[in-house]
Amino acid sequence: MFENLTARLDETLRRLRGQGKLSEANIAEALREVRRALLEADVNFKVAKEFIAEVREEAIGLAVAKTVSPGQQFVKIVHDHLVQLLGTGSRDIAFATKPPTRVLVVGLQGSGKTTLVAKLGLRYRQQGRRPLLVACDIHRPAAIDQLEVLGKSVGVEVFRGESGAAAEEIARDALDRARGDGFDPVIVDTAGRLHIDAGMMQEVAEVKKAVKPHEVLFVADAMTGQDAVQSAKAFDEALGLDGVVLTKMDGDARGGAAISIRAVTGKPIKFIGVGEKLNALESFHPDRVASRILGMGDVVSLVEKAQDAVDEEEALKLAEKLKKQAFTLDDFRTQLRYLRKMGPLEQILGMIPGLGSKMKGLTVDEKALVRIEAIINSMTPLERMSPKVINGSRRKRIARGSGTSVQEVNQLLRQFTEMKKMLKRLKSMGMGRRGLSGLPF
Amino acid sequence: MKLGRKWRERAAARAARKAAKEAEAAAAAAASEAAETARAGGGKRGATGSAVVGGSLAAEVAEVAKDAAAEPGESPAPEAGAAAGGSGDSRGSGESVESGGHATGGTAQPARGRRRERLKAGLARTRERVAGRLRRTLGAGRRVDDALLDEVEEVLYEADLGVEACEQVLDALREQARAQRLRAVEDVVAVLREELLRLLGEPPPPLLPAGATRPRVIVLVGVNGAGKTTTIGKLAARYGAEGKRVIVAAADTFRAAAIDQLAVWAERSGAEIVRQDPGTDPAAVVFDALTAARARGADLLLVDTAGRLHNKANLMAEVQKIRRVLQRADPTMPHETLLVIDGVTGQNGLLQARGFHAAMGLTGVVLTKLDGTAKGGVVVAVKTELGVPVRLVGVGEALDDLQDFVPRAFVDEILGGLGA
Secondary structure, three states: OOOOHHHHHHHHHHHHHHHOEOOHHHHHHHHHHHHHHHHHOOOOHHHHHHHHHHHHHHHOOOEOOOOOOHHHHHHHHHHHHHHHHHOOOOOOOOOOOOOOOEEEEEEOOOOOHHHHHHHHHHHHHHOOOEOEEEEEOOOOOOHHHHHHHHHHHHOOEEEEOOOOOOHHHHHHHHHHHHHHHOOEOEEEEEOOOOOOOHHHHHHHHHHHHHHOOOEEEEEEEOOEOOOHHHHHHHHHHHHOOOEEEEEOOOOOOOOOHHHHHHHHHOOOEEEEEOOOOOOOEEEOOHHHHHHHHOOOOOHHHHHHHHHHHOOHHHHHHHHHHHHOOOOOHHHHHHHHHHHHHOOOHHHHHHHOOOOOOOOOOOOOOHHHHHHHHHHHHOOOHHHHHOHHHOOHHHHHHHHHHHOOOHHHHHHHHHHHHHHHHHHHHHHHHOOOOOOOOOOOO | OOOOHHHHHHHHHHHHHHHHHHHHHHHHHHHHOHHHHHHHHHHHHHHHHHOOOOOOOOHHHHHHHHHHHHOOOOOOOOOHHHHOOOOOOOOOOOOEEEOOOOOOOOOOOHHHHHHHHHHHHHHHHHHHHHHHHHHHHOOOOOOOOHHHHHHHHHHHHHOOOOHHHHHHHHHHHHHHHHOOOOOOHHHHHHHHHHHHHHHHOOOOOOOOOOOOOOOEEEEEEEOOOOOHHHHHHHHHHHHHHOOOOEEEEEEOOOOOOHHHHHHHHHHHHOOEEEEOOOOOOHHHHHHHHHHHHHHHOOOEEEEEEOOOOOOOHHHHHHHHHHHHHHHHHOOOOOOEEEEEEEOOEOOHHHHHHHHHHHHHOOOEEEEEOOOOOOOOOHHHHHHHHHOOOEEEEEOOOOOOOEEEOOHHHHHHHHOOOOOO
């Protein structure tokens, strides 16, 4: 809904241009828009209120440059502020000088603790360490089996206590085992619990006492709403958190909970979970999450992904071709392949600023790309160079060769022509400057 | 990777335009081959889930298995593959239909009971705290002014009502205030309550109406970790206690040990479970379960599905296949499709509901984990935008901690018990 915060702020602030300066009166409306965006992203009400007050201070008296859109300037202030609030960038857990390093993973039910423990196990095994995963969730049915299955699939040892043992006993036995067999780090999974459940909070405090962890990680669902402040604060007070992990960031939640949790605990966000696969764990980048909360897309990740997938020289060659209007179906196919290499299309599209809202309810069919590629593959080199030669009988042949229909071939050709037209127009508009409109930077 | 900034910008712009274009193409093509995609949908996920959980389960499950051996179930239908949408759906061979004996759900340890008491105590404490805060906020005799309306706004927002619903309620309140109808704090509460109740609508019908055709089929869907499996366990316990014959279908074949988790719940509640190996096509499990439910004259078939984010097209296609399989067997099935939403979920709950409603046609929402401090106010927006009402609320981890949704009680919770 707020993918277009910048555009709306532009609208609101356009009137200010003549005035040269932002004043308390004329930014009130803009701040309301920002507040709406924050609340819609599930930033806690009080946290949002404080945040707005701070931004107001900074924005008042700011000169409105005539060249830049005031909306962009304003969003930049908000964005920078959010980044500042979210804290410094990614930090891994700190390894102890005297092994084993002990990590305790805590959180509410269903936040993703067990999955995170397995992901951490995989991460440290890949770094050449020998992690031990400890199954201390003795409450949820089959939770221990779940960790065991996950541990097996990532090739990491899982410690399960004797049945009937208390969680802190299992933890203590696991530590003995780790010391004896040289495991490091030791990652302890605990049962999900409500922060107001005194008995269960007591239990995890006992586990903490037994483990003496170097890191207590609080796992929070990115979809968490206003209640994030309550639970994070209670867990921090009871256990003394060292870091936060946001899970399910591959969904379409804005993740305002990140702001709320950071604001009430002051603890850094260390990782984000971005998928069900066990390697889907990423470092936390405050600037990206800030963009996401404001609904501005995630251009940095997009560019990074593109860089991973695209061969630089190829890209430069392509840019040259685009300039000369010599873009062929061959190049189109190359682009298509890059695009598919970048990962699931829906994820890519979600990163594009301003596109998020238009994508709502649209199912992205990865197989359509395969079909398009098949169609291009069924063309002769000449046809790919100059699609004009493709007549009726060629169309039929291409359709047969690619296992598609003539309609689909027609559709592709139509789209390609339109794309070329669009590129022409873009070029005449002066690419690059307008290309990223809607971005503050 | 040390290309200039300009190049990076241009690359991004290019990729953006490109992707936009592709999206169009994809959307167009998607329409023409929706049916095809659905079948391929599940493929992406399969690999990880295929590890078979060996006999490493708790003693309770072993007992279930023994019972099953003693009382062999009806043979599962071999033509599941064909009905499950075309051909070639190869499935694991380890089919087993277990009958979980009608053990009374009394295996709950004393420790559980104690824990529940603690929970209840904790709940009461929170309620008091919130109520106290509201009494301070809306203390008796206070004049109705802007400051008070601001504080009301805070209470509503912090209940996760969301911008739209909050503004709607606040507009109603302001209108009344302008009309000078609000003299005391009590009037404010009355307006709030009335407005929220109006948004929530009539109390919904029961899940298992008297005289319903057998078996009544209920499918539960939701994002990961919302509480689907637990809710199934509680539903099975509730209707089991009413003397109904309940079968649960373990169609979460993806998450590690999800089937075992459901098996434990089935055993506790005395329901029968239909399960296959991890990694099996969930739609095939459902087909088998339906066949078993019909053969045994079950009253209720509860389908547990894997958690999935609503923005993953392939996973949504997978769950749609379950629906298709049921519809092919009987167009009125599934009789209920319930979305399970975690009570702590914020505004994303509405996006979840939109996604699942578009794919599955929801008939209701189950709001779980309401025994914490979260209010789950996003369901108001779900009801007003999509017309999908809350049917059940989960208020604890014990078998009987699943209650029918009572709008009045829910509104009282949001308003902090004031005047309740």
